[in-house]
Amino acid sequence: MTASPRNLIDRVFFGFQNTATLKAALELDVFTAIGNGVLDADALAAKCEAGPRGIAALCDSLVVMGFLNKSSAGYALAEDAAVFLDRASPACIAGIHEFLAAPEFVELVFRDPAGAVRRGGSEGLANVAPDNPIWIRFARAMGPFMAPDAKMVAEHAGDPAPKKVLDIAASHGLFGIAFGRRFPECHVTGLDWGAVVAVARENAAAAGMQDRYSTIVGSAFDVPWGEGYDLVLVPNFLHHFDRAVCTGLLRRARAALAPGGRVAIVEWIPNEDRVSPPAPALFAMTMVLTTPNGTTYTAAELAAMLADAEFGAPTVIPLIPTPLTLVLARGV
C-alpha cells in the first residue's frame, strides 16, 4: 500500500461528520421516505420537507457510506438501510443514534480524549442522576437494537427451560422479556432504576406478560436481588466496571441462583489479541472515553472471574451477526 493521507482524513474528519450525517438522515427519516421506491433529490426533499441541495449532499454521502444506492432514477435503499433503518421493517433500529450518538456522549467523548487515555477513564455520565430522563430515552432507543441478541440468548440459554429469571440492569428489559416470550411458564424480574424499569414494564406489557413480570427498583449494587432464580441475566453491564466489581457482581448472581442455576452474561468480547473482531476491539476505547473504570474482557478473563465467583467453566457463544457474545456458566 502506498502511503496516502486518505485514511487519515477519513478517520479524523469524515469520522465524526459521518456520524452527524447519519443522525441527520434518521431525524429526517429519509430511509422510510425512500422505502421500497426510488426517489430523486427533488422528490425526496419534498417528502422530507427539506431543501433539495441539502438532501442531495446528504444522500450522496449516504451512498458513499453504503446505506443508499444511486442510479439515474434516484436513490434506493441498500440492504442494511432496508433492514435496519426503514421504519416499515420489523428489524428497524432507526432510533439507535439517540443513544449511540446522544449529544451527552458526543460531548463527553470530545471533552478531553487525551486526558481520558492518561487517566484510563473519564468522569462518565455519572453526574447524571438515576432519575434523569436521559436513561429513559436510552432504554427506549436501545430496545430495538438489542432485540435480536435477546432472542438468541433465550434460544441458547433455554435448556433446561428456566422458570424464574432475574434481569440485572434490565433497562428496556428485552433480555428478560425474551425468556418470557419463549417460555410461557417463566416468571421474569427486571432490576433497574425506577424511571428506567418503567420502560421494561411497558415492554413486558406489550409482550402480554405483565402478570409474569416483576421489578426490583434500585441500583444492582444496593438492593437485594432475591433468590432461587434458574437464570440471572447480566446483559451489557460488566463492561462498565473493573474486575473486582465484576467479580463481586458475579458473586451476588451466584448467591441468587437456585441449585443448578446459571448466569448469562452478554458482552462485547475481543479475541485474545484485543484487536479483533473490530467492534469489540474498539469498544475498550469506548469505555475509556465514557466511563471511569470500564473496559472489555476476553473470554479467558471472564472465565477467571466466573471461577472466582464459584461458577463452572463457561460456554461462549458469539451472537452472530451482532457484535455481542453470550457467556453461560452454571454455579458449582
Added chain:
Amino acid sequence: MTASPRNLIDRVFFGFQNTATLKAALELDVFTAIGNGVLDADALAAKCEAGPRGIAALCDSLVVMGFLNKSSAGYALAEDAAVFLDRASPACIAGIHEFLAAPEFVELVFRDPAGAVRRGGSEGLANVAPDNPIWIRFARAMGPFMAPDAKMVAEHAGDPAPKKVLDIAASHGLFGIAFGRRFPECHVTGLDWGAVVAVARENAAAAGMQDRYSTIVGSAFDVPWGEGYDLVLVPNFLHHFDRAVCTGLLRRARAALAPGGRVAIVEWIPNEDRVSPPAPALFAMTMVLTTPNGTTYTAAELAAMLADAEFGAPTVIPLIPTPLTLVLARGV
C-alpha cells in the same frame, strides 16, 4: 451481503469515537513516541506519561483503524502513521486534527445536522471575527497538510514560468510559496485577513523568499487585487460559495491577469455521479454542515463558471494521492 448492524454501529458510534481516538493519539504524540521502534503498552505509557490501561485501549483501537500494527513485542507504526503522523517524518501532518477536528467544527457539525440539510447549509463559523485567533491556528494546522498539493500545483502550472503570482485567500500561503520556491524570478502576493496573512509571511520568510513576497490584507471580496499577474491561485476557496459568487470571483481573477495569464483552482472535485471518489463526494456534506452556501463543483460545472468569466476550456489534473484536483484555465 447479509444485512448486519455492523456498518451502522461503525458509522453511528465509532465514527465520532475514532475521530476522538486519533485526536487523543496526536495530542499524546504516541506515533512519534513509537517512531521506528516497537513498544508495548507499559513502555509507551511511561514515554507518553499516561496510564497503561488507557494506552492499551488507545493503541488497540489504532490497530483496528490501520495506524498501528501489533505483535507479541508491542505496537509498531503502520505505513500511513510512519509517513504522516511521526513528527520525525518530513511529510508529517500530525497537526491536522487542530483544524479538521477543531472543537469549533465538531460543535458546529453536531449542532443541528438535520436543520443544516433542511436549509441546505449552516450558519458556519461566520460568527468568528476575521481577527479571531482560530484562523491563525487553522492556517498553521493546514499548512503541512497542503504542502504536497502546493508542490504539485507549482509543477503542473509552471509552464510558462510565472513571474507574478497572486494567491487568493492564501491562509498559510503555501500554494503561492511553492511557486516562489520553484521559480527564483517569481514574485508572489498573498491575499488574506491580516492575522492570517502573517502566517503566510512567516512561511515565506522560512522559504527564504521574504524579498519576493508581498501581502494584501483584507477580504478577497472587498480589497483591490492589483493586476498584471501571470497566475492567480484560488486554492480551497470556491467550495465555500454558491455559483454566482464563484463566477464573480473568477471574473475578478480574469481582470487581474496579464494577457495570456492563467487561473489555477484547487478543489475537492467529485465525478459527475457525485458519489465518487469518496472523499470529494463526502465533502459536499461537509459544506452543508459547516457553511451557509458552500458545496462542491464537478469539473463540468467549474468549466461553465470559467467560461462565464471569460476563461478558455480548463485542464483538469487530479493531485494524486491527495483528494484534491487542480483546474487550470487561460483567460480568453
